[in-house]
Amino acid sequence: MTDLVELDGVEKVFDVRRKTGRWRREKQQVRAVDGISFRVPRGEMVGYIGPNGAGKSTTIKMLTGILTPSAGRLRVAGLDPSRERTRMAQRIGVVFGQRTTLWWDLPLYDSYRLAHRMYRIPDARFRENLDRCVELLDLASLLDVPVRQLSLGQRMRGDIAAALLHDPDVLYLDEPTIGLDVISKAKVRQFLRDLNAERATTILLTTHDLTDIEQLCRRVMVIDHGRLMYDGALTGLHEAGESERTLVVDLERELPPVRAEGARVVKVEGPRQWLAFPASASAAPLVAHIAAEYPLVDLSVREPDIEAVIARMYEGPRVH
């Protein structure tokens, strides 16, 4: 049995009550996850992406045992997560980017000591894992600091360490780089890469940051409206979505749309114009061309975001 995570036709249906009159309420069913099947072998690092409300978090919550699936079969390391929740918890690590599991008013180290006792980690193992996390995540100077005084990036690193002290088989990361600065993001990514390479920890991460996926995951799953829309290599996703980057230029004054080879103007707003160009192309010749031909004041390049890639992948209007 090499598949660590198995989902077969998993569904999650929520009953939503809507007020339709003064006293009347209508019961409506919302299918947050609508029949998802996939397998993740041990040691793989998978990106799980999709727009807001697509069902990503709901899937993660079923995988971790927080939510009970409405239908379908779900196994992680051979366990049924919601029925064997505490046994499951011993074998997984979970990092919620938006909420910390650390103890707010206590020094960082106290949270680790609790994990030591609660996960019943053998002393030697705990020492070894903690030392490793402290070294690689740069936590040595933070162990005595109350968590409330940590910066967002420091806290995220602290949370990741807390999720790894008990040698989990699977690590779930829900938006692990949200709100972090460039340097913190790089640190976190490097750490995850090493972890995956050295310990063969299976990692499943959700993110809005396409760079996370590019740098970490060979395999991507795209979910939308509760269904799995794409499961394969990242390169394939790019082809399917023909992802584009955006060059935003500020000109001296209002001008007709800029003409440049390999790029098209998608939006004009006073002296500011937005040009889309293929993500695979270099921005340099384009910038040189515009600088030579037009009165350029300022410019910036925007990376494609997941929403845009997915939107282009499945043509058709999308409500935001």
Next chain:
Amino acid sequence: MPGAAGAAGAPERLPAPGMWATYRMIAGMWIRSTLAYRASFAMMLVGNFLVTAFDFVVIALMFSQVRSLGGYSFAEVAFLYGTSTTAFGLANALLGSIDKLGARVRDGTLDTLLVRPAPVLAQVAADRFGLQRLGRLLQGLLVLGGSLLALDVHWTVLKALLVPMMLLSGTAIFCAVFVAGAAFQFWAQDAAEVQSAFTYGGQTLLQYPPTVFAKDMVRGVTYVFPLAFVNWLPALYVLGRPYPLALPAWFAFTPPLVAALCLILAGQAWRVGVRSYRSTGS
């Protein structure tokens, strides 16, 4: 079947900590957290003691005007007050902040507790644990002690045994009410007020003799919502008073059974609640 499917090469996992071990760990963390704010802790302990003692001051003031309340003397009412407050104080010290569960359900922070390898009930029960909660218990014990000295009762072995029995089963009944109320918050997150009516309200009710209440009220807390088993039934036996409802005398000895039944029902409600938990959007 469990364990058989364990992945090869994975380190051995020891069994997860049980209820009581989990409770001690989490409560310990909260005590350490509150010790970070020592002055506020001391003020809360004193405040807790004073606020709850105020209930008794009200009763004492009443007795400065009248000789008896519903036919009961000051010492007898103090005995009811002491048993009710001690039982509730103990339950409250153990589970008092379980009614914050609704807030955790609403903002989704319950998720972080559910991914820990420990019983959620124990984690939620110990949530925001504070030693200042001992204030109410201490106050109840003081009044109870005083009443035992002042009471004019012909003590028998049976009656003497009935006192600790009623404190323990009373605590268990209040604990069951706390847990059932918390379970209800999985569906109605703002139900904390309803729960308070039964916990805090029930405690206050039981501080007075049943004779001051309408018969229907007494029937309600005897047959429907069994608060009368916390102290009224056994305490009236100790005091040698007739129960307002026609019940055989041996009902005074049933509180442990009633408590066990309540705990079983509350435990079931809790399990159903956890399974129907829906979490928040993100």
